[in-house]
Amino acid sequence: MSVPVGNALHQDNYLTHGKGWKSWLFTLDHKRIGVMYLISILASFLLGGVFALLVRMELWTPQRTIMDANTYNQMFTLHGAAMIFLFIIPGIPAALGNFILPLMLGAKDVAFPRLNLLSYYLWVVGAVFALVSIITGAVDTGWTFYTPYSTTTNTSVISITFGVFILGFSSIFTGINFIVSIHKLRPPTMTWFKMPLFLWSLYGTALIQILATPVLGITLLLLLAERALGVGIFDPALGGDPVLFQHFFWFYSHPAVYIMILPAMGIISELVATFSHRHIFGYKFIAMSSIAIAVISFLVWGHHMFVSGQSNLANLIFSILTFLVAIPSAVKVFNWVATMYKGEVELATPMLYALAFLFLFGIGGLTGLFLGALATDVHLTDTYFVVAHFHYTMFGGTAIAFFGGLFYWWPKITGRMYREKWARMAAFLIFIGFNTAFLAQFIMGAQGMPRRYYNYLPEFAPYHKVSTIGAFVLAVGFVLAAATLLHSLYAGELAPANPWGAATLEWHTSSPPPHENFETQPVPGDPYDVDQWVYDAAAGGYVLAPAGASGGRA
Amino acid sequence: MHSGHAQVAHHFPSVRAQFEAGKLGMWIFLATEILLFGGLFCAYAVYRANHPEVFIYAHRYLDKVLGGINTAVLILSSFTMAWAVRAAQLSQSQRLVRLLAATIACGFVFLGIKYVEYEHKWKEGLLWGKRFKPTHQERVVEKDVPPPRPLTDVNPEERSTLPLPAPPPAGLARPEESTPVGGVVPKNVQIFFSVYFLMTGLHGLHVIAGMIVLTWMLWRARQGEFSAAYFTPVDLAGLYWHLVDLIWIYLFPLLYLIH
Amino acid sequence: MKSWLLGAERGFMLPVQASSVAPAVDALFKFIFWVSAFFFLLIVGLMLFFVVRFRRRPGYQKPTEAPSHNTFLEITWSVIPLVLVMIMGFWGFKVFLDLNTPPANAYEVQVTGQKWKWLFTYPNGHVDETLHVPVDQPVRLVMTSEDVIHSFFVPAFRVKRDVVPGRYTKLWFRATKVGTYPVFCAEYCGTGHSDMLTTVEVHEPGGFERWLEAASNLLNTLPPAEAGRRLYQTRGCAQCHSVDGTGGIGPTLKGLYGHPVVLRGGNRVTADENYIRESILEPMAKVVAGFDPVMPTYKGRLKDQEITALVAFLKTLASEDKGPAEQGRE
The missing domain is CATH 2.60.40.420 (Cupredoxins -  blue copper proteins)
Structure with missing residues (x-):
């Protein structure tokens, strides 16, 4: 079997296959669609980040700092909406997943390339509708759109709601594509338990996407009907039930946090195995825990409503199920740590992100226990404790994994290596800045500081100041990371086919891959049998060990 | 859902694999459609449980006969659709075109009858939520909440034994009015019509979407694209149309045949 | 606090x-x-x-037998x-x-x-x-x-x-x-x-x-204007209506009593006892020009005696030179 070992940047590859903007905008190539998603999603991340910095600046003093209360309310709403609906939910599946999934399967494309392009354009249309509200009167409802506030505020709720509705369809179509691709395009020799763990996690994610997103769709349609026509479904004055909206909303949005975190866990599985240069520990437990999370995630939505007047029995059931969903996550963490045992740990940039993930997601997951327990949740819910908790899971978890994955697959996507030293420095700044920004929020939350507050009691000022400083350190880290990646595009060294020594199939093709992904069809084996790859100084990367020799084994 | 040509797309190993992928994708999509309506069915269940008297009272304003005819029309269209798929599989292109046209015609009949029903409701003011303004005298619903009781006409000496209720919030149904006795009109009748218009409206949009897809199939069938070797699009469109029918078959008894 | x-x-x-x-x-x-x-x-x-024990370093050979799973x-x-x-x-x-x-x-x-x-x-x-x-x-x-x-x-x-x-x-x-x-x-x-x-x-x-x-027993123990001032502070009037002439969600109460008011639509009325009483009980009846009709009704929430006290309080604000600050708290 011949595997291309080299760089294809100056040969025919997916980037050079077809010229002009039309060849990008009308492409059916999953790799190009993935790249377009990546650019759009990073732009959304930038936008959401700017909103976050504005929010943190306003909170520098207990009273007005730079903006009035209404503007502040719009800023945190737009920060949440942009980050959640435009960045975190589509981030890993639609950008990295789109690029990597067919490659990992050894396939030429996803099952429905046209549907794939359609879901990208639905994302664009949805994003436009969501963001046009910035001009027409930015929404101030919080990203959760709780009724009856959202039906009475005079900001453009309709536009953003419709945008998110369309984004939901984009998400559903991506989910359908991934499930069908994994079922129907998997090579016969790649059995379910020979699938890379990233694919398992994308499969679990896709299940949630198709089962939960339609409920968000109908919820938003009802909200639209409520606002535009006054149907009164959520309006107590017309006999409706405002809390029903919360049930509907969280029936989607709780599973949605697993849409966000599951693929991140998949990336971490790949990173930890690759950079420990060792077979992943407990493959089946990690794979099955993804599916367990996907299933249990549908049964926990009520834990967002412990103080809204649910019955005691409902609260008990939701609390216990919430604790249950913690177990598969814990199992994954233990297995990742065990993978490093007796390995050969290489502290490359993606591995730094993976280690940061273990640290941050550890805090995020464990602080979830305080919120899952009924008595402590009553005190902590709707305070900064919750804000810190979900930033540790969603940012410290998902976003960190996303950037880990981006640095991991960057050579494959662009054919270029980045400056390792700069990238590590950026990762370090991000880690420090993030903890500075959000650890303080746990303390002030436990002290009783409610979330979404424009003015606050002066006692909380020191915590807010620390948090704001951390946010800016974090921002500097991201600017450095962005500079590193942009610099690599024109000045980076040419990337080898397999710079890290990973065994999954995307490394069996040149960097960047050709239009149809593989010159020769790769033969799937154990995706974590890293010992069959040996470092070749001439190639600048790893190559398959000659048959018979057993690679790195002594 | 995928390339509209008889040949197999480049990334599929065989026609059969491509057909199976399309079918699986369609089934998953149908599952999401059911979940979309599932939200509305949940809302229906919640409001029917909270206001059973409203549903019993208000459903009588729906026309069972027209609803029944519509049910029959859609069942007939499902039959013509299934026959059309069979015709495609047997390469009977003339018959395929005629059956697709018949199915679309059934869709038009359904929408026409729906229009008659909606117009009737519109004239009588039996609309959703805040647009609910019944014109018929005996159907007028007492919607005004009485002014809040004054809180102050109690001697301060009695305060510890006489806790007064806070002013009733707007829209809170008072229990003595929640059951219709001897022709008493229940409160919050508009909730039924909100649910009715949301459910039938969303279903109507799906019927229209289905008819657009079927028209496209009809056009392609007239081009002679379909045969025993390639009939996937007709098959998938058929699955979608059956789902739209199936949802109506649940909606009809839930809305028209309460009791 | x-x-x-x-x-x-x-x-x-x-x-x-x-x-x-x-x-x-x-x-x-x-x-x-x-x-x-x-x-x-x-x-x-x-x-x-x-990370420290098993890090990649010159001369380090990773152990050959490493477990890949352990059910226990x-x-x-x-x-x-x-x-x-x-x-x-x-x-x-x-x-x-x-x-x-x-x-x-x-x-x-x-x-x-x-x-x-x-x-x-x-x-x-x-x-x-x-x-x-x-x-x-x-x-x-x-x-x-x-x-x-x-x-x-x-x-x-x-x-x-x-x-x-x-x-x-x-x-x-x-x-x-x-x-x-x-x-x-x-x-x-x-x-x-x-x-x-x-x-x-x-x-x-x-x-x-x-x-x-x-x-x-505010109304029995205090003079009406002082009771009105307390009511102004505790019943939510102060959230929207200032007493020092500054703007707010509602018009200021300073210098209101006895003076003409321009309503939406251009009509003018004089702010007498009846106008003030009506504005408290039926806020939508006469909305002051330049303000949104957002005030909730106080019907059933304020007793007649309390409204009288509020009117008495507003009278003290009528002339510019006699601000409320001088009235002295407690």
Whole structure:
């Protein structure tokens, strides 16, 4: 079997296959669609980040700092909406997943390339509708759109709601594509338990996407009907039930946090195995825990409503199920740590992100226990404790994994290596800045500081100041990371086919891959049998060990 | 859902694999459609449980006969659709075109009858939520909440034994009015019509979407694209149309045949 | 309001314990905290140890036989956390039941949340913007909202409950420490969400009854203009109407009485007793030009005598040179 070992940047590859903007905008190539998603999603991340910095600046003093209360309310709403609906939910599946999934399967494309392009354009249309509200009167409802506030505020709720509705369809179509691709395009020799763990996690994610997103769709349609026509479904004055909206909303949005975190866990599985240069520990437990999370995630939505007047029995059931969903996550963490045992740990940039993930997601997951327990949740819910908790899971978890994955697959996507030293420095700044920004929020939350507050009691000022400083350190880290990646595009060294020594199939093709992904069809084996790859100084990367020799084994 | 040509797309190993992928994708999509309506069915269940008297009272304003005819029309269209798929599989292109046209015609009949029903409701003011303004005298619903009781006409000496209720919030149904006795009109009748218009409206949009897809199939069938070797699009469109029918078959008894 | 955080009794993370359930909640908090700290240090400690011990370095050969799975380990690290979290779950439920089940003899106060203030109606009909409760006596709050969803939150008591329009929600506590504690709105409710603050004052035994007596008899114990000033401050007028001529959601009350007012549509009226009374009871009847018709009606919330007192108060604001500040508080 011949595997291309080299760089294809100056040969025919997916980037050079077809010229002009039309060849990008009308492409059916999953790799190009993935790249377009990546650019759009990073732009959304930038936008959401700017909103976050504005929010943190306003909170520098207990009273007005730079903006009035209404503007502040719009800023945190737009920060949440942009980050959640435009960045975190589509981030890993639609950008990295789109690029990597067919490659990992050894396939030429996803099952429905046209549907794939359609879901990208639905994302664009949805994003436009969501963001046009910035001009027409930015929404101030919080990203959760709780009724009856959202039906009475005079900001453009309709536009953003419709945008998110369309984004939901984009998400559903991506989910359908991934499930069908994994079922129907998997090579016969790649059995379910020979699938890379990233694919398992994308499969679990896709299940949630198709089962939960339609409920968000109908919820938003009802909200639209409520606002535009006054149907009164959520309006107590017309006999409706405002809390029903919360049930509907969280029936989607709780599973949605697993849409966000599951693929991140998949990336971490790949990173930890690759950079420990060792077979992943407990493959089946990690794979099955993804599916367990996907299933249990549908049964926990009520834990967002412990103080809204649910019955005691409902609260008990939701609390216990919430604790249950913690177990598969814990199992994954233990297995990742065990993978490093007796390995050969290489502290490359993606591995730094993976280690940061273990640290941050550890805090995020464990602080979830305080919120899952009924008595402590009553005190902590709707305070900064919750804000810190979900930033540790969603940012410290998902976003960190996303950037880990981006640095991991960057050579494959662009054919270029980045400056390792700069990238590590950026990762370090991000880690420090993030903890500075959000650890303080746990303390002030436990002290009783409610979330979404424009003015606050002066006692909380020191915590807010620390948090704001951390946010800016974090921002500097991201600017450095962005500079590193942009610099690599024109000045980076040419990337080898397999710079890290990973065994999954995307490394069996040149960097960047050709239009149809593989010159020769790769033969799937154990995706974590890293010992069959040996470092070749001439190639600048790893190559398959000659048959018979057993690679790195002594 | 995928390339509209008889040949197999480049990334599929065989026609059969491509057909199976399309079918699986369609089934998953149908599952999401059911979940979309599932939200509305949940809302229906919640409001029917909270206001059973409203549903019993208000459903009588729906026309069972027209609803029944519509049910029959859609069942007939499902039959013509299934026959059309069979015709495609047997390469009977003339018959395929005629059956697709018949199915679309059934869709038009359904929408026409729906229009008659909606117009009737519109004239009588039996609309959703805040647009609910019944014109018929005996159907007028007492919607005004009485002014809040004054809180102050109690001697301060009695305060510890006489806790007064806070002013009733707007829209809170008072229990003595929640059951219709001897022709008493229940409160919050508009909730039924909100649910009715949301459910039938969303279903109507799906019927229209289905008819657009079927028209496209009809056009392609007239081009002679379909045969025993390639009939996937007709098959998938058929699955979608059956789902739209199936949802109506649940909606009809839930809305028209309460009791 | 300032000392509750910096006071001697504050813990590192939790505020002062001022209710009967707070120690139980905090005990659970501490249990979860130490379990979490243990697991966090275990995970991060092992991670760092492995990174150092097994790092790639010149001359390092990774061990040849490394296990790729171990079912016993997997079951162990599934079951032990499972047992621990189930303890947390049922412990949390047990404390929650105490927190959620008011004793039968609780003193009842009606709470109304509206944008952006709290109103507390005591059993004798007295309405106040701050909550006053006796120490060591169970108090039950029956709460509803006028507009959107709010949430009643007293960190020192470890209680919180959403306040929903169209229904009543309930909350109870037994304050154990005399003092003044902040009350927050914890559910986002718009522009003034973060200003929807008030305090709960816990009175020493006997003090609550004395306070309520004095507060309820405002109209009998004070001259009408002074009573009107208190009503202006406690019934929500001050949220929108200034008395110093500055703008707000509603027109200022300074120099209003006896002067002409331009209405929407261009009509002019003179602000006499009848106009003021009508504007309080039927705010939509005559809306001042340049302002939105957003004022809620006070019909049924203010007694005739109270309206008379308010009019008397407005009369004192009529002439510019006689501001309210000079009237002197207390």
